[in-house]
Amino acid sequence: MKSLHIVVIGGVASGPAAVAEARRTNADATITLFEKGPDISYSACEMPFLISGQINRVERLVRYTPEAFATKFSVDVRTHHEVESIDPTNRSITFRDLKTQKTAKISYDRLVLATGAKATVPNALQSAIKDLYVLRSLDDLRQIEKVIQKQTIRHAVVIGSGYVGLDSAWALKTRGLRVTLLSPSGMLPGALPPAMSQIIKAHLLSSGIGVRAERAVGIEKAGDGKIIAVLTAEGEKIGCDFVLVATGTAPGSELGLGGGLKIGSQGGVLVDDQMRTSAQGVWACGDCTERRELVFDASIRAPLSLNAFRSGRVAGRNAARLGHGRAMTISPLVHAATLALGALEIAHTGWTENEAKALGKEIVSATIQSRTASAMAENSPVHITLVAEKGSRRLIGGQIVGGTASAQRINVLTALIRAKGTVDDLYNVDFVYAPSLAPAQDPLFVAARTLQKSLG
């Protein structure tokens, strides 16, 4: 009997997870992994450690070299191979070998799309695109590292103030560069409540990072073609010689779209709870997908490391199984993320008040300020906002900004949101207390009590 041929497209995070799980599921399958870049299986989230100088070799970010991965999981790894189209009807793909520029078509039995997401660059900056930097791949990182090492940067401008923009700005500052962050909305990052944004802004400013609530509308270059300034909608000309664009990402769903797969409202390849796409024999996973969210059953993207791993596992398992046994399913998403800027931890889970109100929900929220530990121990401020549905008292989101161990508290909220818990369930949690680890009344407990009062 001919063995199953599984093709996985995309080698950064979710793709390798799919391959590994497919191999565990099916020892006999033939597996081919396509990756257009030179690298597979690396930790994109840790790239700022190289920029900051905390590590000094790109290789430290690589979990498996293509060779090691190929050997470990008996998979044909084809780096520098870009898949140009998929044909779910005939179960084939067309790819280009980027070294030889030759194209070829091969057939598959099962296909897994793990094509990730790509950085988006605003239209106004497109004309300067080859002189701008983004931070998505190891190759992006190598280019940034090359220009930093030249030691010619006097002023770096980071455009965009989401988690990636903040993380990159912090890393550049840690490296010793002068950095200005442009935040068009004035919010850092946009998902958090305004009061928290102010705390983050104050932290950046006191750490030596310039912050301006301006939108970049153009790039000015010198006669020799070098960038000399960013132009803003407010009419400013911000002199600089390095520009990193972090204005967001878009799902890499072109292959899916071209192959006729259903695309969701967020632009991602739509998948169900088995990570199946709309086409027979095609699964998708990771940053290129969007799927059901737990609280409001909305369709959302979650371009996050753990989702890449977990969804890759499910796609790989289901693509490789031979019909016996149950399909593996994945639980609906709660969108939760965190970031550290030095000693300041930022985290959010679920929905913000504004997002939920935009969906027409009746919402009550409460914001508290507390401390991370007893006043007698080392401690720092922590700010928490809780968001609940008015009638059901159900917890639907939370945002936290604060010092040590603040971010870990977000996981408590996520666990409760998943359990469809109310603010009363949060109040009832037996929070642990030791003076150097928490106040006698944990900040989450205080927040729950405050929200209970608002809900009546």
Add this chain to the structure above:
Amino acid sequence: MKSLHIVVIGGVASGPAAVAEARRTNADATITLFEKGPDISYSACEMPFLISGQINRVERLVRYTPEAFATKFSVDVRTHHEVESIDPTNRSITFRDLKTQKTAKISYDRLVLATGAKATVPNALQSAIKDLYVLRSLDDLRQIEKVIQKQTIRHAVVIGSGYVGLDSAWALKTRGLRVTLLSPSGMLPGALPPAMSQIIKAHLLSSGIGVRAERAVGIEKAGDGKIIAVLTAEGEKIGCDFVLVATGTAPGSELGLGGGLKIGSQGGVLVDDQMRTSAQGVWACGDCTERRELVFDASIRAPLSLNAFRSGRVAGRNAARLGHGRAMTISPLVHAATLALGALEIAHTGWTENEAKALGKEIVSATIQSRTASAMAENSPVHITLVAEKGSRRLIGGQIVGGTASAQRINVLTALIRAKGTVDDLYNVDFVYAPSLAPAQDPLFVAARTLQKSLG
């Protein structure tokens, strides 16, 4: 109409919480608070900060002086007043003014027992009891501080290796004293799995605290009556001049027992989910009580700060209400606690494998070792044990020992245990990830996956 007379017995933590909530509930009530010691409303958990020298005034532990509390909540505060008996049938109590030694009887309409817990001293050490130290009250602390300040202590022995023994030993060591900890079971603390106990022991030893798996059976004194050694069951004579006993606590339930209240299997005053005792018109709260536990419906004590506050609120509210409106209820307990020994955090929630097996339950557990953050960031080891019921896969307990932010992870488990969640629910949590705050796969996620494999 005569106003309601509410009597609260015990002023440390739960009693003041009951008074405050009673006053909020009923502006007209007459409230009397009895406390046999000189102090009320203080933070017993922070007493080790004075021993360690991190604070230097006992007053910093006091939230309200008797006078300030009396004014703030319009309550008659009687310190140095020991209640000698309660008579629920006739709704009266008899008390002694410890300054004048006069006794008197007064009647009440509603009674709240908040008599706390007391340190227990093994029979073998009773003969030396007035030369031994315990750490329960501010007066205990003042005595310890007095002897430390004399600077005559060459070697302090702490008998008992529960959280209080560990905490005290660490504080004495931080103060600069030579310290030996006697742990009869060899387990530190007894509730944790053996492998974690070894990690804690190694941490103590490398921090300069001696640890011996021996049981104290006697005290040797010099001719002048001063302690010169602890004698152990193993025949050792451990030279020392200061002995702190931390072998456990017992609920202060004598008043309740004398008044005919039902006492539970753990020796505490039995209360229901309204903090009612078995007698009409009598509520109880805090360390003197025992009540229903969430997982196995067992009757347990929870001598913990948050339980004192929360149960005090419920007892105070219900004792003060006048029949209209619903009674306030309290949720069943999950027993969770934490302790920091310098940089090492210890925490547990719910049941250990051995405890659950002793109840005849079929249990599966898994233990993992991970790191608190990415290998590229500052990180330290973290060890997690998860305990689940075999058939239902329900999570019933967890234990954690590790570095920064390890303890906060226990609250995630507690929230899930409360929600009657399974190990699969834990696997599904959208754990946040940033390299300096957690590994890409959070230790709790790794533990859940490992336990899933064990459960099949």
